[in-house]
Amino acid sequence: MDFEAVIGLEVHSELSTDTKIFCGCSTEFGGQPNTHVCPTCLGLPGALPRLNKKVVEYGIKAGLALNCSINKVCRMDRKNYFYPDCPKNYQITQDEIPVCHDGYIEIELDNGDKKKIGIERIHIEEDAGKLLHTDAGSLVDYNRAGVPLIEIVSKPDLRSPEEATKYLEKLKSILSSIEVSDCKMEQGSLRCDGNISVMPKGSLEFGVRSEIKNMNSFKALEKAFEYEYKRHVEAVKNGEELEQDTRRWDEAKGVTFAMRSKEKANDYRYFPEGDLVTLNISDEWIEEVRKSIPELPHEKAERFVKEFSIPKYDASVLTLTMDMAKFFEKVAVESKDAKAASNWLMGDISRLMNKNNMEVKDLKFNPSQLAELIKVINKGTISNNIGKKVLNSMFESGKDPKVIIEEKGLIQNNDEGEILEVVKKIMEENPKVVQDYKDGNKRVLGFFVGLVMKATKGKANPQIVNKIVNQEASKL
Numbered sequence: 001m002d003f004e005a006v007i008g009l010e011v012h013s014e015l016s017t018d019t020k021i022f023c024g025c026s027t028e029f030g031g032q033p034n035t036h037v038c039p040t041c042l043g044l045p046g047a048l049p050r051l052n053k054k055v056v057e058y059g060i061k062a063g064l065a066l067n068c069s070i071n072k073v074c075r076m077d078r079k080n081y082f083y084p085d086c087p088k089n090y091q092i093t094q095d096e097i098p099v100c101h102d103g104y105i106e107i108e109l110d111n112g113d114k115k116k117i118g119i120e121r122i123h124i125e126e127d128a129g130k131l132l133h134t135d136a137g138s139l140v141d142y143n144r145a146g147v148p149l150i151e152i153v154s155k156p157d158l159r160s161p162e163e164a165t166k167y168l169e170k171l172k173s174i175l176s177s178i179e180v181s182d183c184k185m186e187q188g189s190l191r192c193d194g195n196i197s198v199m200p201k202g203s204l205e206f207g208v209r210s211e212i213k214n215m216n217s218f219k220a221l222e223k224a225f226e227y228e229y230k231r232h233v234e235a236v237k238n239g240e241e242l243e244q245d246t247r248r249w250d251e252a253k254g255v256t257f258a259m260r261s262k263e264k265a266n267d268y269r270y271f272p273e274g275d276l277v278t279l280n281i282s283d284e285w286i287e288e289v290r291k292s293i294p295e296l297p298h299e300k301a302e303r304f305v306k307e308f309s310i311p312k313y314d315a316s317v318l319t320l321t322m323d324m325a326k327f328f329e330k331v332a333v334e335s336k337d338a339k340a341a342s343n344w345l346m347g348d349i350s351r352l353m354n355k356n357n358m359e360v361k362d363l364k365f366n367p368s369q370l371a372e373l374i375k376v377i378n379k380g381t382i383s384n385n386i387g388k389k390v391l392n393s394m395f396e397s398g399k400d401p402k403v404i405i406e407e408k409g410l411i412q413n414n415d416e417g418e419i420l421e422v423v424k425k426i427m428e429e430n431p432k433v434v435q436d437y438k439d440g441n442k443r444v445l446g447f448f449v450g451l452v453m454k455a456t457k458g459k460a461n462p463q464i465v466n467k468i469v470n471q472e473a474s475k476l
């Protein structure tokens with residue numbers, strides 16, 4: 001029997017407002033423990049919350065970008081639970097009426113088909129503090145308490161770990177492009193929980209669910225779901241009864257383990273937050289927010305394919321982050337060679353950035369300088385190979401390509417006469433190889449080309465070298 005997974009994701013995204021959701025404290029990441037706090041976010045008796053308008057605006061913005069409907073009348077609720085990082089012993093969130101509902105994200109499957117993944121709801125809420133476990137005991141830092149979050153709950157429309165990864169990638173690129181969150185998974189501003197069950201392929205009846213916490217990187221997400229998928233399929237095949245549970249992904253061990261049996265919604269005793277009024281969202285406000293939404297990544301990708309004639313694959317990679325998309329567009333326009341711009345950015349530049357753990361905004365050179373490099377290569381001033389060396393220097397120093405080429409004396413030699421002299425000299429110096437060639441070994445021509453490039457320190461135009469080596473060999 002063939003099985004398939006049924007996966008739903010719950011993604012928490014920290015909003016990039018300057019201040020917290022119910023007070024004026026800073027939302028800045030880090031800082032000395034308990035320095036971004038006040039009576040309200042510490043939950044001291046008598047302190048009252050005041051809702052930050054920007055949080056609602058960002059919630060609406062995310063909802064519109066994710067094709068949701070907006071609940072024009074909604075409210076905040078209390079979710080009661082006791083935990084040291086939750087200073088009021090309840091979290092202010094939205095239960096019955098979230099700010100957005102019923103949207104979707106379109107992902108592209110490996111076979112090129114598009115699939116809509118439903119979004120059940122998006123609600124706004126406050127984040128909890130952080131526990132630090134030390135040798136001296138557990139400490140709590142409330143800097144994060146009250147930082148605004150949106151929680152985006154998908155419908156159980158995902159059918160494999162790969163689809164889940166695609167969904168999260170798309171969601172991340174949309175949220176960061178509309179600038180409601182910086183989506184830094186390593187700083188916890190994008191966090192992912194999910195649930196999975198398995199069922200016979202094509203069935204309509206879902207199996208028993210496991211909820212998985214703590215999948216805080218793309219790698220973790222895919223590995224945790226793969227692990228759970230296998231565990232569930234094994235159990236079903238062996239006739240074992242699975243229990244609905246909440247599990248934690250252990251990155252180091254590569255396994256999930258059960259934390260607790262699932263609490264039910266009524267364990268939280270949700271009730272309306274009496275310290276805050278009902279929210280009334282006007283049509284005018286929704287329209288105003290709609291106008292502030294920039295071109296979304298998939299719209300940009302489609303335009304890049306049309307305007308610059310680059311492959312669809314390139315366009316989808318280049319639009320994963322807005323910084324990369326903007327950088328590419330400037331280089332493509334200035335260099336008038338979009339494919340070269342795409343090759344440099346997706347190839348050498350991405351490799352260097354990954355190696356140095358950098359992002360586009362950390363690059364020392366700007367789009368005009370990369371466009372200049374492409375132009376000097378296309379003009380034949382330097383070869384593509386020398387271009388890679390120039391790029392490495394640009395990456396290190398941020399200097400103009402022309403300055404680097406001059407300083408290092410890298411200008412390409414296109415002088416056929418000079419190159420002919422070098423070819424002749426190398427053939428004279430290698431009589432054995434010449435004999436090899438005469439005996440029928442045509443591959444030694446590549447050896448000659450290599451020697452000529454070495455003798456000219458890579459500066460000879462490789463096309464001309466090839467041409468002359470072939471021409472001289474034919475005379476032997």
Ligand SMILES: [Zn+2]
Pocket residue numbers: 020023024025036037038039040041042146
């Ligand atoms: Zn505060």
